[in-house]
Amino acid sequence: MKRDLISITDYSKEDYLRIMELAADFERNPNQRLLEGKVVASLFFEPSTRTRLSFETAINRLGGRIIGFTDSNSSSVTKGETLHDTIKMVSNYADLIVMRHPLEGSARYAAEVSTIPIINAGDGANQHPTQTLLDMYSIQKTQGRLDNINIFMVGDLKYGRTVHSLLMAMSEFENPIFNFIAPEELEMPEEYKIFLRDKGIRYFEHREFTDIISEADIVYMTRVQKERFSDPIEYEQVKNVYILRNSMLANTKPTMRILHPLPRVNEIHTDVDSSEKAYYFQQALNGMYTREAIIAHTLNLK
């Protein structure tokens, strides 16, 4: 049976740990020609330069060949071809498909249609599991563990798919504590709070973004996006409330690290960048090792 990665919950705790182990191995030695003689299809039905370059670099470092397109304007989608037919055709040619698509559920559907494994590189606002795995690898690397982590999630917790997936994944580990800092309009959806309560996991909700982060092991920042607000006045009121500044880091733990899925707008002030607690650029680099690990795990190469 082929092993797809569509949603973060497709992986078990054992899979997460295996990815952490493999990512560390690829970080020590990024160039391992495990994909020699194999073809990977990189199908980006919408542009995402950051994710695509990370994947394609990972494939290159593994010695694989790449076919595909970088946005749907340069594919037969413009001729009206259905996703079904595109996937059917490509699965004749390649050994693995990495796909990004603007419609939600497109990756799960593609996995049903395809005879070769699919890695979801983002399906609309639904899932982006490789981001979650690289977030986890960043936590593992900076904290030396995935158990007993106190995470503060800040910003758009309602629509932010990265925080939802990270919450689900970290809940598989021992004794996590979640702190949610968000305006009322963007607070963590009830279904995730119910999930945590059912599992007996502690969480706390805050409106103010103050020195409460002194307890944090990880501060996970997200963008507050203007288009999420029906009332532009509400956006103006909250957009500058959830900004992380260097001055707020004074009482935080020395081992605390700041993560952000990027791109950022103004939610992390540039004066934070020089802090040793700023980890978001290394986090992006970890993405490449993690994606090498995911590809190796998907195709059982190691």
Place this chain on the structure above:
Amino acid sequence: MSDKITKKLKLKVSAISEGTVIDHIPSENLFKVISILELDKTPNMITFGANLDSGKLDKKAIIKVSHQFFADDDINRIALIAPNAKLNIIKDYEVVEKKIVEVPDRVVGIVKCFNPKCITNNEPVTTSFKVIGKEPLALKCKYCEKITHEHQMVIK
């Protein structure tokens, strides 16, 4: 014999000798039930009535299908739109078995996903939901993973 005749006289939709009677269908969903059970394609004799007086529902509908019997999985497909439906299995003008419908654990087809950005609303993909709540109904889309609640449900 005379007993049977009196019973038949009371019926607004003529009795069948053998087959299935589906009773207590909300009148407004009669044709959706016919379509879900593909009765519009059956060669068997069908009679139906709508807007009949009912104690339970405001106005009920009833369908009688001759010489046809349904598997539980098939009949449960109508549970979303006719949750109080009752089936009578008829042999020789007599009810030999009664069945009620149950909301299944999975719903395939029938319902539209409420999320306009879901792949099932943009390409010819059959919807598929896990039933995560039965009263009120809550359906989790297999594809976009969003939850369609009872008040958002649209039957295809």
